Amino acid sequence: MFKKQTAxxxxxxxxxxxxxxxxxxxxxxxxxxxxLERFLGGGADIVCRTLTxxxxxxxxxxxxxxxxxxxxxxxxxxxxxxxxDANSQATEETDSLYTHLMERSIAVxxxxxxxxxxxxxxxxxxxxxxxxxxxxxxxxxxxxxxxxSRSVEEPTSQTVVRGPKEGFTENLRTNTALVRRIIKSPxxxxxxxxxxxxxxxxxxxxxxxxxxQDDVVKEVHRRIEQIEIDAILESGYIEEFIQDKAFTPFPLxxxxxxxxxxxxxxLEGQVVIMVSGTPFVLITPVTFVKFFxxxxxxxxxYDISTFLRLIRMTSFxxxxxxxxxxxxxxxxxxxxxxxxxxxxxxxxxxxxxxxALVEAFLMEITFEILxxxxxxxxxxxxxxxxxxxxxxxxxxxxQAGLVSAAMVIVVSFTAIASFVIPAVNMGIxxxxxxxxxxxxxxxxxxxxxxxxxxVLLAHLCGLRSxxxxxxxxxxxxxxxxxxxxxxxxxxxxxxxxxxGMSSHQVPxxxxxxxxxxxxxxxxxx
Amino acid sequence: MKPEISTLQTVAIVINTITPTALxxxxxxxxxxxxxxxxxxxxxxxxxxxxxxxxxxxxxKTNPGFLFIEWMENRFGRIVGMVVGLLLGVYYFNSFCxxxxxxxxxxxxxxxxxxxxxxxxxxxxxxxxxxxxxxxEAVARSAALVMFMVILVIPVSVGLNFDDIxxxxxLPFFDAGTSRIGLAAISPIGWLSEIxxxxxxxxxxxxxxxxxxxxxxxxxxxxxxxxxxxxxAVSVFGSEVVRMMSYPLFNMxxxxxxxxxxERIEIYTVSVWGMTxxxxxxxxxxxxVHCITYTxxxxxxxxxxxxxxxxxxxxxxxxxTRNLELGRFVIVDSIPxxxxxxxxxxLCIGFCLLVTRGNNSKKGAQxx
Numbered sequence: 075m076f077k078k079q080t081a082x083x084x085x086x087x088x089x090x091x092x093x094x095x096x097x098x099x100x101x102x103x104x105x106x107x108x109x110l111e112r113f114l115g116g117g118a119d120i121v122c123r124t125l126t127x128x129x130x131x132x133x134x135x136x137x138x139x140x141x142x143x144x145x146x147x148x149x150x151x152x153x154x155x156x157x158x159d160a161n162s163q164a165t166e167e168t169d170s171l172y173t174h175l176m177e178r179s180i181a182v183x184x185x186x187x188x189x190x191x192x193x194x195x196x197x198x199x200x201x202x203x204x205x206x207x208x209x210x211x212x213x214x215x216x217x218x219x220x221x222x223s224r225s226v227e228e229p230t231s232q233t234v235v236r237g238p239k240e241g242f243t244e245n246l247r248t249n250t251a252l253v254r255r256i257i258k259s260p261x262x263x264x265x266x267x268x269x270x271x272x273x274x275x276x277x278x279x280x281x282x283x284x285x286x287q288d289d290v291v292k293e294v295h296r297r298i299e300q301i302e303i304d305a306i307l308e309s310g311y312i313e314e315f316i317q318d319k320a321f322t323p324f325p326l327x328x329x330x331x332x333x334x335x336x337x338x339x340x341l342e343g344q345v346v347i348m349v350s351g352t353p354f355v356l357i358t359p360v361t362f363v364k365f366f367x368x369x370x371x372x373x374x375x376y377d378i379s380t381f382l383r384l385i386r387m388t389s390f391x392x393x394x395x396x397x398x399x400x401x402x403x404x405x406x407x408x409x410x411x412x413x414x415x416x417x418x419x420x421x422x423x424x425x426x427x428x429x430a431l432v433e434a435f436l437m438e439i440t441f442e443i444l445x446x447x448x449x450x451x452x453x454x455x456x457x458x459x460x461x462x463x464x465x466x467x468x469x470x471x472x473q474a475g476l477v478s479a480a481m482v483i484v485v486s487f488t489a490i491a492s493f494v495i496p497a498v499n500m501g502i503x504x505x506x507x508x509x510x511x512x513x514x515x516x517x518x519x520x521x522x523x524x525x526x527x528x529v530l531l532a533h534l535c536g537l538r539s540x541x542x543x544x545x546x547x548x549x550x551x552x553x554x555x556x557x558x559x560x561x562x563x564x565x566x567x568x569x570x571x572x573x574g575m576s577s578h579q580v581p582x583x584x585x586x587x588x589x590x591x592x593x594x595x596x597x598x599x
Numbered sequence: 600m601k602p603e604i605s606t607l608q609t610v611a612i613v614i615n616t617i618t619p620t621a622l623x624x625x626x627x628x629x630x631x632x633x634x635x636x637x638x639x640x641x642x643x644x645x646x647x648x649x650x651x652x653x654x655x656x657x658x659x660k661t662n663p664g665f666l667f668i669e670w671m672e673n674r675f676g677r678i679v680g681m682v683v684g685l686l687l688g689v690y691y692f693n694s695f696c697x698x699x700x701x702x703x704x705x706x707x708x709x710x711x712x713x714x715x716x717x718x719x720x721x722x723x724x725x726x727x728x729x730x731x732x733x734x735x736e737a738v739a740r741s742a743a744l745v746m747f748m749v750i751l752v753i754p755v756s757v758g759l760n761f762d763d764i765x766x767x768x769x770l771p772f773f774d775a776g777t778s779r780i781g782l783a784a785i786s787p788i789g790w791l792s793e794i795x796x797x798x799x800x801x802x803x804x805x806x807x808x809x810x811x812x813x814x815x816x817x818x819x820x821x822x823x824x825x826x827x828x829x830x831x832a833v834s835v836f837g838s839e840v841v842r843m844m845s846y847p848l849f850n851m852x853x854x855x856x857x858x859x860x861x862e863r864i865e866i867y868t869v870s871v872w873g874m875t876x877x878x879x880x881x882x883x884x885x886x887x888v889h890c891i892t893y894t895x896x897x898x899x900x901x902x903x904x905x906x907x908x909x910x911x912x913x914x915x916x917x918x919x920t921r922n923l924e925l926g927r928f929v930i931v932d933s934i935p936x937x938x939x940x941x942x943x944x945x946l947c948i949g950f951c952l953l954v955t956r957g958n959n960s961k962k963g964a965q966x967x
Contacts, residue, residue, distance in 0.1 A: 535740035536733030
């Protein structure tokens, strides 16, 4: 499939090579065919078609491919071409059947020779077709990768109102093409790797040379190469292997389904890692604020984008802190509440048999169960869960006096707030931290929350993503990068790429020419 | 990789090292001595603080880039290095325990009167140790973020108290007499002298040459905070009332009432102040661990940190059996204690550096 990659395969499969010496092809077609079948283990989906050419009656050749993972149309066209060619007389004297096939008869763009049985076998497993020629030490590998795959659809997890509706698919080639279609720069580098002893999953590392920092790119390559695992089924596998710190609730690598988000990151000097078989691509290095930004922020006006970003940040804190604040205030600091609110709260909680902490835990766990049920259940019985959740658990629990109405409000608001955060993995972090803070609030009140936040702050300050400080434009402070954090200034004001992420080479720093601020008076003059 | 602290972060560490505990005791102490002239005492202290900062920074600048204890050992020999390291290690350890106890007492006084103080102390030491386990860089970064929070909170507090501020309460000037004003300045000078932490921090700075700038800005920033709080305390309550208050800083915010729904908001100020307190605790624990690790050339900082933290919890609980003793210690005994280690010891070091300067350059010439 990929020429470069196959070369890389052999390097990667170094261990295998040590165990048994690489089998080279021999001139005898029968023997080659038998060895190839033995390598692939046989199977009904392996197709073999032997042909004879009119000009070389003594030499046969065989077309091999695995049905289902090849592009049927390409195989058909190629076979048609081969048959036509087989029945026609070779016009000029060609020295061998191999050269003739290689140069004159295959109607597919990408072909290349191979000399070892393994090489041929692995190429077939990736969807290539192979022609073995009698009397030749080389086989022809033809790139016919294809087969059924999902078409480009709208991303499901990261939707926008304004902006492109394309999403990545499970097909790596489609995904790299989606990026190439947006960034048509010769500086765009796509490096391929293979990870996984059994799955031999293709991985693409994409970056802009000269804009991404060389040491970051090198580090990404190094960490991916160090992975030793039998299977990679999703980019989450890679993420856990290459992140800087194992024990942290915060995501250290961003993921996205959106080609525009991936491209924006590449243009800011980040490195994108694509894994075959999943629409979620990884973006690294990443900072804390990136998880609160949506690609839409850059497509709509800057004022509303800034407002929405602030709303998201507030939501993050609400989803992390609200239940614990409620517990702390109702348990320890009742004096902070205005009298009328205090009385109303006290009246609600009068019949509730549990302390606020237990009450909050009950409701939070209930909600987490509801949410998980919502994700796992079959789509058809969806409405049932909302009826049970809303009516039975919400209203009835309050009426039965198990929980107070205020607690239901707090938990619902917390839940809604947690859905505002654009990155699901950051929302999960808030979800987990919430429970720890609730226990702290139940034991130490606001002091406990403050201590918890201090621990979080120290932890966040110590985190790094591929060597870059996680809280980047804030700590260490880089004033010029603050333009695109919780606020977004107009495009014409963001003249430079973010410092720290991209390469420091001066010519690449400028994103926008000077004086691009719209000013009709000057244009008229 | 050697951790690197930017100049801004150094300033933040200095400010967060000096102010948290100073803010608790300064208004009561200075106003107790100098009544409505307390702000003059704070101004005098600010001048003295800057002089101390310059002295300390000047000493730091002669450090060719070693860690503090290593530098002392290289310069004056193993014995002197060990003595200095041990003295400072013990000083920072004791101060750390004192700060933890102060904070714990405060929290117990204000809100959690039924929680066993052991729990509070354990949580505090735990948080400080956790921060340090992430390295001095993480502490420095959190210090900078906490400083921004403080910078946001101060104008809000002043703004909310605007109605209650009556600057006429500062009049008449020089009412207390020079001797009382001078006396009142001693305590703030003591706290401002804690800037000697720069001796330990400077080798970690990204740009060690800017230590002078960081020292002066940090010391001025801290003094400015003390000044704002003192002036506000006098102008809001008048000097007579403040003397009777344990925590005038929080009482000021406590009286704020906006409309009928925003009241008793001192808990927010307390929270932000608590964050600065945590930074202070982390810095002192770090200094203590740092000194002891390098004095005894211990291999594992993590293990030292763990054992010192455990020891600190025990020390904090048993040293001051009654809260009154701590109060006395903070107001009276802390002055010789602070000045001994923050002024006299650095001065001795500076003096010795001056005396041995000739020798050292000769040695340097020979070795090179």
